[in-house]
Amino acid sequence: MTLFYIILATLAVSLISFVGVLTLAISKKMLDKILLILVALAGGGLMGGAFLHLIPESLQALGEGQDATKIFVFVILGFLLFLLIEQYLHWHHHHCAKGETCEQDEHHHDAKPMSRLILFGDGVHNLIDGLVIAASFVVNPGVGLVTTMAVALHEIPQEIGDFGVLVYGGYKKNKALLYNFLSGLTAVLGGVIGFYFAESAEKTVLYLLPIAAGGFIYIAASDLVPEIKHEKKAARLALNFVVFVIGIGLMLLMKFLPFGEH
Numbered sequence: 001m002t003l004f005y006i007i008l009a010t011l012a013v014s015l016i017s018f019v020g021v022l023t024l025a026i027s028k029k030m031l032d033k034i035l036l037i038l039v040a041l042a043g044g045g046l047m048g049g050a051f052l053h054l055i056p057e058s059l060q061a062l063g064e065g066q067d068a069t070k071i072f073v074f075v076i077l078g079f080l081l082f083l084l085i086e087q088y089l090h091w092h093h094h095h096c097a098k099g100e101t102c103e104q105d106e107h108h109h110d111a112k113p114m115s116r117l118i119l120f121g122d123g124v125h126n127l128i129d130g131l132v133i134a135a136s137f138v139v140n141p142g143v144g145l146v147t148t149m150a151v152a153l154h155e156i157p158q159e160i161g162d163f164g165v166l167v168y169g170g171y172k173k174n175k176a177l178l179y180n181f182l183s184g185l186t187a188v189l190g191g192v193i194g195f196y197f198a199e200s201a202e203k204t205v206l207y208l209l210p211i212a213a214g215g216f217i218y219i220a221a222s223d224l225v226p227e228i229k230h231e232k233k234a235a236r237l238a239l240n241f242v243v244f245v246i247g248i249g250l251m252l253l254m255k256f257l258p259f260g261e262h
Contacts, residue, residue, distance in 0.1 A: 001136065001143075001174050002137055003192070006133060006134045006137050006144070006191040006192070006194070007191060007192070009133050009137065009145075009191070010129070010130045010133055010187040010188040010190065010191035011153070011157060011187075011188055012148065013129060013130075013133070013151050013152055013184070013187045014181065014184035014185050014187050014188060015157060015181075015184070016124070016152060016155045016159055016184065017155075017159050017162075017163075017177070017180040017181045017183070017184035018049040018174065018177060018180075018181060019156055019159050019160055019163070020159065020160060020163030020164075020173075020177055020180060021177060022160075028199075034164070035164050035167060035168045036168070036227065036228055036231065036236075036240060037164075037239065037240065037243050038160060038161050038163065038164020038165065038168070039161065039165050039168055039227050039228055040161075040224070040228045040240040040241075040243040040244040041160065041164070041243050041244070041246065041247045042118075042158065042160075042161025042164060042165050042220075042224060042247065043161075043220045043225055043228065043244050043247060044220075044243065044244040044245060044248040044249075044251075045158045045161050045250060045251060046104045046121075046158070046217075046219055046220040046224070046247075047088060047203050047216070047220040047221070047244075047247070048157065048249070048250065048251025048252060049125075049213075049216055049219075049251050050212075050213040050214075050216040051213075051217075052248075052251045052252055052254075052255060053251060053254065053255075054133065054209045054210065054212055054213035054216070055071070055075065055209070055210060057196045057209055058071050058074075058206060058209035058210045059071055059215070060208060060210070073249070074207055075210040075211075075213050075214040075217070076214060076216075077211060077214060078210060078211035078212060078213060078214020078215045079214035079215070079218045080214075080217065081211065081214070082117060082120075082121065082215040082218040082219065083118060083218060083222075085120065085188060086113050086114070086117055086222070086223075088141075092210055097209070100144050114165065114223035115165060115168075115169030115170065115171060117218075117219050117223065118162050118166060118169075118219065119166070119179055120182045120183075120215075121215045121216060122158075122162055122180070122184070122213065123183040123186040124186075124211070124215065125212050125216070126183065126184050126185075126186045126187040126190065127187065127208070127247020128208050128209060128212055129155075129187050129190065130187040130188060130189060130190020130193070130194060131191070131193065131194040131204060131208070132147060132151070132193035133148055133151060133187070133190075133191055133194070133200060134191045134192075134193070134194025134195045134198070135194055137150075137195075138194075138195065138198045150254070158161045159180065159184075161247065162180060163176055163180055166179065166180060168227070211260075228240040228244065229241070
């Protein structure tokens with residue numbers, strides 16, 4: 001029964017990725033106007049999530065009296081990992097653009113590497129969410145439910161922003177929804193893994209959290225912030241900044257909710 005609850009909870013969290021469907025009712029002209037706002041929201045959410053949730057939670061999992069250096073080493077490793085991945089995606093993208101043999105798909109020539117990074121980073125993040133949800137349900141169903149609610153509230157603003165980044169990066173709206181959902185399904189995988197390896201799940205999370213944090217910092221600082229600061233109109237630039245701060249604020253707000261911590 002516990003495994004059933006875990007799968008149900010993680011599947012529900014995965015379905016949150018379809019929150020971007022709300023934007024399908026918006027005209028292309030209007031969507032183009034708000035895409036950078038969604039990118040700014042995602043940037044703030046990723047930055048806030050890394051510094052306000054993932055790193056603090058990894059430090060908490062490490063325990064008092066332990067040397068926190070290794071946590072920040074894994075943050076740096078996460079940053080470097082995402083840098084290497086993006087470099088590869090850039091190299092692969094440019095070689096395909098030159099007509100060399102490579103895997104082809106309808107988006108390969110226009111989807112930006114940051115879009116694929118978002119999918120990869122979100123997949124890692126959702127895997128961690130699944131591990132955490134599983135561990136909480138193993139404790140008791142009540143803790144599991146509260147944790148699932150916390151994850152859900154955390155995911156809603158981030159998934160809206162991620163959808164905006166995917167569309168901005170070149171994916172069609174339907175494809176962006178599908179790929180975002182497939183990335184979200186890693187939460188179910190994490191839940192199953194967490195259930196069968198409950199004793200070691202906490203140790204796994206200890207290392208995955210800072211790696212995911214480093215990746216989120218890289219995506220926000222290297223890919224998203226440069227996009228939103230290219231706006232030439234002062235009013236739009238100010239709006240992007242405010243939305244970026246709102247993204248951070250949403251993550252900060254999670255800290256003060258009764259179930260704001262895993």
